Amino acid sequence: MIDLPFDREVFCSGGPGEEEDASFDISELGADCEVEYDPENELPPPVELVERCREFFRPGGTLSQADFGGRPSEERPQQLAMAEAIGEALVNNTNLCVEAPTGVGKSFAYLVPLIFRALYCRRPAVISTDTIHLQEQLMTKDIPMLRELLHVDFKAALAKGRRNYVCRRRLGMLSGDQRDALIPMPSMALDLERLNRTLRDGTDGGRDSFGFRIDPEVWNLVCCETGNCMGAKCPNYRNCFYFSARRQWDEADIVVANHALFFTDLAMRCGEGSAGTLLPNYGAVLIDESHTLENNAAEHLGIHLSRSGVVATLNRLYNQDNAKGLLMRPGSAMTGLRAAASRARDEAYGFFGPYEKFLAEHQESALALPADMNFPDNLSPFLRELTRGLEEAREDEEDNSVRTELASYVERCRGFLDELGEFSNRVRPDTVYYAESDRAGVTLNAAPLNVPELLKQLLFDQPIPVMLCSATLTVRRSFNYYVSRTGFTGRTLLLDSPFSPEQAQLYVPKGMPEPASRDFTPALAREIPRYVEMTDGKAFVLFTSYQALRYCSENLRSEFASHGWELLVQGGDMSRSQLLREFREDVNSVLFGTDSFWTGVDVPGEALSNVIVTKLPFAVPSHPLIAARMRRIENAGGSSFGDYSLPEAVLKFRQGVGRLIRSRTDRGVIVILDPRIVSKSYGRAFLDSIPYRLVRE
Numbered sequence: 001m002i003d004l005p006f007d008r009e010v011f012c013s014g015g016p017g018e019e020e021d022a023s024f025d026i027s028e029l030g031a032d033c034e035v036e037y038d039p040e041n042e043l044p045p046p047v048e049l050v051e052r053c054r055e056f057f058r059p060g061g062t063l064s065q066a067d068f069g070g071r072p073s074e075e076r077p078q079q080l081a082m083a084e085a086i087g088e089a090l091v092n093n094t095n096l097c098v099e100a101p102t103g104v105g106k107s108f109a110y111l112v113p114l115i116f117r118a119l120y121c122r123r124p125a126v127i128s129t130d131t132i133h134l135q136e137q138l139m140t141k142d143i144p145m146l147r148e149l150l151h152v153d154f155k156a157a158l159a160k161g162r163r164n165y166v167c168r169r170r171l172g173m174l175s176g177d178q179r180d181a182l183i184p185m186p187s188m189a190l191d192l193e194r195l196n197r198t199l200r201d202g203t204d205g206g207r208d209s210f211g212f213r214i215d216p217e218v219w220n221l222v223c224c225e226t227g228n229c230m231g232a233k234c235p236n237y238r239n240c241f242y243f244s245a246r247r248q249w250d251e252a253d254i255v256v257a258n259h260a261l262f263f264t265d266l267a268m269r270c271g272e273g274s275a276g277t278l279l280p281n282y283g284a285v286l287i288d289e290s291h292t293l294e295n296n297a298a299e300h301l302g303i304h305l306s307r308s309g310v311v312a313t314l315n316r317l318y319n320q321d322n323a324k325g326l327l328m329r330p331g332s333a334m335t336g337l338r339a340a341a342s343r344a345r346d347e348a349y350g351f352f353g354p355y356e357k358f359l360a361e362h363q364e365s366a367l368a369l370p371a372d373m374n375f376p377d378n379l380s381p382f383l384r385e386l387t388r389g390l391e392e393a394r395e396d397e398e399d400n401s402v403r404t405e406l407a408s409y410v411e412r413c414r415g416f417l418d419e420l421g422e423f424s425n426r427v428r429p430d431t432v433y434y435a436e437s438d439r440a441g442v443t444l445n446a447a448p449l450n451v452p453e454l455l456k457q458l459l460f461d462q463p464i465p466v467m468l469c470s471a472t473l474t475v476r477r478s479f480n481y482y483v484s485r486t487g488f489t490g491r492t493l494l495l496d497s498p499f500s501p502e503q504a505q506l507y508v509p510k511g512m513p514e515p516a517s518r519d520f521t522p523a524l525a526r527e528i529p530r531y532v533e534m535t536d537g538k539a540f541v542l543f544t545s546y547q548a549l550r551y552c553s554e555n556l557r558s559e560f561a562s563h564g565w566e567l568l569v570q571g572g573d574m575s576r577s578q579l580l581r582e583f584r585e586d587v588n589s590v591l592f593g594t595d596s597f598w599t600g601v602d603v604p605g606e607a608l609s610n611v612i613v614t615k616l617p618f619a620v621p622s623h624p625l626i627a628a629r630m631r632r633i634e635n636a637g638g639s640s641f642g643d644y645s646l647p648e649a650v651l652k653f654r655q656g657v658g659r660l661i662r663s664r665t666d667r668g669v670i671v672i673l674d675p676r677i678v679s680k681s682y683g684r685a686f687l688d689s690i691p692y693r694l695v696r697e
């Protein structure tokens with residue numbers, strides 16, 4: 001029996017960095033639930049599927065005839081082996097986990113068998129990715145090319161969450177009589193005018209199709225959301241952007257989604273009495289970039305209740321500071337509701353206050369909440385009062401559009417109440433409850449610790465083939481750690497890299513102090529320029545802390561300028577994508593980055609010729625989620641360092657080092673400034689996980 005996580009409505013991202021996409025009531029998930037995968041008219045995949053894959057990828061086969069921008073196709077035995085393994089898994093209805101190093105061509109290796117299966121079986125396949133970059137590559141490059149090469153008629157669609165689309169009904173409200181009451185600031189009207197103008201010129205209604213930055217507050221007012229969608233009853237239903245996209249998903253053979261949307265759909269399929277699902281009734285799943293699987297599952301099956309989220313919702317109802325909001329309508333009932341919303345907002349600040357004080361007293365940005373420490377919940381009574389008032393107003397409202405908006409706020413308030421109750425009681429087993437603060441304020445989090453059991457039940461034990469792939473899944477060429485953290489059951493396949501170990505040299509300088517020494521950070525500032533000079537810039541310098549990054553950037557900027565190396569630093573005015581664009585365009589530039597630059601960055605060619613790892617990337621053991629995972633391992637008789645901290649660090653290290661060699665023509669150097677990689681016995685685990693020859697200086 002598995003105790004599934006939370007009695008709550010979960011909101012998930014429509015894409016990295018976005019807010020809610022859809023919701024499901026996870027309290028409906030039974031402990032022994034079975035996902036309903038209705039086969040409809042599905043046909044079994046024939047064994048010929050594997051042979052068709054071989055014919056496509058074999059030397060002299062279909063792919064060898066392709067023209068890649070004037071370059072002939074390269075023979076890749078690893079790509080053929082991966083395609084055959086996926087084809088066999090699809091034919092035998094079994095699970096498969098593949099480590100496919102950079103250069104294997106994994107996208108083609110899984111797309112071809114999935115396309116054949118979808119066409120044979122008359123049932124779509126879902127591909128779930130972690131990054132927008134990979135989604136764009138699949139939809140704009142790989143799939144169009146395969147459509148030409150395969151000479152078969154298949155359809156593909158990109159599945160994005162509701163919040164990625166503008167809602168015509170909500171936009172109409174903001175363009176009508178209630179415009180002045182609903183728009184918090186006059187300057188936002190400019191964004192609304194540009195939205196309307198772009199829609200008239202033609203667009204698919206997606207956020208990224210407008211070609212300009214839209215104020216987040218404006219987008220919150222006009223985007224499509226689960227709670228306020230009228231569905232088929234909406235007068236704009238026939239030309240609704242979101243449902244138009246949904247119809248394309250339903251007709252597609254290949255559906256490309258993100259992990260957030262996929263996990264939400266997965267949980268909805270497992271819910272008793274669920275109103276439906278988000279994705280089509282798929283017959284196979286391929287999860288790419290699956291090295292993030294455990295953390296994605298923990299995030300999307302968890303709770304995140306933020307002060308900023310609660311206050312923003314209440315402000316959209318009624319903001320007493322500027323007298324704006326949905327409740328700025330005539331009538332005594334609205335007057336009472338505005339007062340109730342104001343009281344709830346004031347109490348929201350009071351509710352989160354003790355958590356902020358708790359963190360401040362301990363001088364920490366994140367702390368677990370002790371089970372015996374009672375934090376007062378004076379917010380729930382005010383939210384209940386507001387919810388009752390909104391329900392009554394909804395029943396009395398004659399305007400269908402306003403009634404729909406009121407209904408959505410009722411559901412939001414109920415969701416907050418469920419989450420508040422969860423935090424007040426903190427009774428769920430295998431869950432860590434913690435508070436975390438950032439610039440936006442405090443967020444209360446609850447993360448399940450039994451992710452392997454949940455994934456095994458919800459995903460790997462279901463009657464459809466599930467395939468996982470990533471460039472970094474093994475530690476010392478073993479899948480044992482990854483399997484233990486994800487609950488994967490099935491066959492594993494480890495492919496060799498198509499690149500030569502001679503394409504990069506690995507440097508570890510002598511004389512570096514230990515990271516615990518006060519001399520370590522000044523030594524970084526001394527050594528980094530020496531190794532950047534080896535490649536005349538063209539370097540990624542990967543840090544594990546902002547403090548060390550800031551120190552080095554402040555002390556090296558003028559020296560880099562004297563060499564003609566532009567220094568690009570994470571955390572400044574430029575976004576991550578802007579930093580990468582500048583780095584690619586200025587060949588001799590140097591980029592200083594932390595966590596997000598260790599993974600998901602693809603800069604082939606001369607622009608990235610040097611990767612400098614300042615410190616082995618061990619996770620901060622004091623973070624509540626990390627500490628809880630480590631404590632759980634210790635309580636089970638394991639070693640928190642050997643069974644968790646070390647393999648996690650090795651995998652992230654492999655990701656960081658893997659930024660360097662992205663093609664067979666790439667050459668470069670890798671520098672490790674952390675002496676523990678050679679001075680500590682566990683350093684061998686890092687060295688054994690990469691193929692490059694070690695050079696001591």
